[in-house]
Amino acid sequence: MKAQAALAPEALTAQDIGRAAVLSLYEELALSPKPGLVTLTCRGSHDDMDAKTFMRSILALRSYFVSIAALGAVGAPFDALERCGIAAEARMLVATGGVNTHRGAIFMLGLLCAAAGAVGRRVSPAELRATLRMRWGDALSKRAERPSLLPGGMAAQRYQLRSASAEAALGFPTLFETAAPSLRDGLARGLSRTQAQLNTLFTTMAVLDDSNLAHRGGLAGLRHAQEAAREFLAAGGAGRPDGPAAAAAIGGEFMRRRLSPGGSADTLAAACWLQRMG
Numbered sequence: 001m002k003a004q005a006a007l008a009p010e011a012l013t014a015q016d017i018g019r020a021a022v023l024s025l026y027e028e029l030a031l032s033p034k035p036g037l038v039t040l041t042c043r044g045s046h047d048d049m050d051a052k053t054f055m056r057s058i059l060a061l062r063s064y065f066v067s068i069a070a071l072g073a074v075g076a077p078f079d080a081l082e083r084c085g086i087a088a089e090a091r092m093l094v095a096t097g098g099v100n101t102h103r104g105a106i107f108m109l110g111l112l113c114a115a116a117g118a119v120g121r122r123v124s125p126a127e128l129r130a131t132l133r134m135r136w137g138d139a140l141s142k143r144a145e146r147p148s149l150l151p152g153g154m155a156a157q158r159y160q161l162r163s164a165s166a167e168a169a170l171g172f173p174t175l176f177e178t179a180a181p182s183l184r185d186g187l188a189r190g191l192s193r194t195q196a197q198l199n200t201l202f203t204t205m206a207v208l209d210d211s212n213l214a215h216r217g218g219l220a221g222l223r224h225a226q227e228a229a230r231e232f233l234a235a236g237g238a239g240r241p242d243g244p245a246a247a248a249a250i251g252g253e254f255m256r257r258r259l260s261p262g263g264s265a266d267t268l269a270a271a272c273w274l275q276r277m278g
Contacts, residue, residue, distance in 0.1 A: 072117030
């Protein structure tokens with residue numbers, strides 16, 4: 001019996017889950033160079049936010065991830081999760097002076113934290129995804145049918161892209177089938193954490209219908225970013241000697257075009273969180 005207990009999956013509290021979410025958001029912020037995105041030393045393609053804005057936002061969201069994990073643990077319905085997220089977004093906007101730093105992460109990471117709370121222990125990504133779809137899949141599918149009033153959602157509708165809501169209704173396929181495997185495999189191949197995360201960002205950017213890119217640059221901007229990501233990876237990615245310089249050069253072009261792959265950044269943060277949950 002003792003041996004069986006020793007092999008049992010480690011229990012996770014709402015505090016564990018929320019702490020991992022906050023750490024993962026910081027990891028995403030600290031990663032550099034990230035084309036078009038805010039880092040600790042660069043505003044990317046943004047005039048209205050910098051690292052201090054992001055840090056204020058992350059601090060304002062600490063209790064949110066714990067709260068939504070606790071809601072998941074008690075089997076709360078989707079509308080309760082949604083109300084929790086709306087309240088968190090309001091706190092974010094107060095902390096940032098009205099700037100949207102983490103709306104996508106509030107939605108994506110919040111749902112993942114709720115699913116982790118529902119499971120209550122360390123599990124495989126596949127089981128976590130299955131829990132998310134089993135508990136709230138129907139509600140997420142109905143939500144995805146609603147017309148969006150947000151810039152990214154309206155861009156997805158305009159260009160007939162898969163929106164963030166549609167990604168959620170499908171159980172975040174880009175996260176579970178592309179981003180998380182990329183991070184895991186990069187670390188297994190001996191890449192540094194920074195190199196593996198940068199490759200994961202570009203791997204995600206190459207395939208994701210990133211509505212933030214579409215909002216800022218139209219369909220042409222999205223396709224440009226996807227092609228730049230594919231070329232970066234085909235040339236060897238972050239693991240080659242000039243990988244950081246190549247990423248920085250892409251960043252310069254993104255800044256010229258005012259492109260910012262915010263959806264890809266949210267997915268990277270979620271992949272970092274999944275890795276912490278494993």
